[in-house]
Amino acid sequence: MTDFDDLLAANRTYAEQFAIGGFDGIAHAGVAIVTCMDSRIDPLNMLGLSAGDAKIFRNPGGRVTDAALEALVLGVHLLNVNRILVVPHTRCAMASNSEAELHERVGQSAGQDASWQRFNVVEDQVAALEEDVHRVRAHPLIPASVRVGGFVYDVDTGLLDQKY
Numbered sequence: 001m002t003d004f005d006d007l008l009a010a011n012r013t014y015a016e017q018f019a020i021g022g023f024d025g026i027a028h029a030g031v032a033i034v035t036c037m038d039s040r041i042d043p044l045n046m047l048g049l050s051a052g053d054a055k056i057f058r059n060p061g062g063r064v065t066d067a068a069l070e071a072l073v074l075g076v077h078l079l080n081v082n083r084i085l086v087v088p089h090t091r092c093a094m095a096s097n098s099e100a101e102l103h104e105r106v107g108q109s110a111g112q113d114a115s116w117q118r119f120n121v122v123e124d125q126v127a128a129l130e131e132d133v134h135r136v137r138a139h140p141l142i143p144a145s146v147r148v149g150g151f152v153y154d155v156d157t158g159l160l161d162q163k164y
């Protein structure tokens with residue numbers, strides 16, 4: 001039971017200052033964010049938000065997958081979301097490797113064939129973003145009153161660039 005001891009110790013320190021117990025789970029700022037799992041992205045801080053303000057859905061590449069749409073529909077109808085940001089980022093591994101390259105790299109790390117594992121790579125990041133924003137706007141359960149924007153986050157400057 002030592003694999004997570006450092007993190008559990010940090011968690012006990014966190015809990016000592018914990019002030020948001022009994023809080024509801026709605027998005028108090030009305031914001032939902034779909035972004036990449038990349039550790040350089042700090043979704044709340046980059047928008048001046050804090051815990052309780054936003055629903056956040058992350059995956060490799062920050063893509064609007066079926067699971068992301070599931071989260072957004074719940075967010076809009078049950079959790080107070082009225083603005084949605086789709087946020088891929090510069091220097092994303094999912095946009096700078098081909099699926100064959102990822103198979104090769106993961107296969108080498110794993111010491112076995114990885115070609116059966118699907119990786120949702122992006123060939124043209126801005127075109128994929130347009131498609132993803134359209135998927136959200138066109139969803140029959142997401143009303144037109146919900147504002148949807150597509151942005152690219154620059155991991156070197158911290159700035160968001162709105163594309164759609």
Ligand SMILES: [Zn+2]
Pocket residue numbers: 036037038060061062089091092093094
């Ligand atoms: Zn990424």
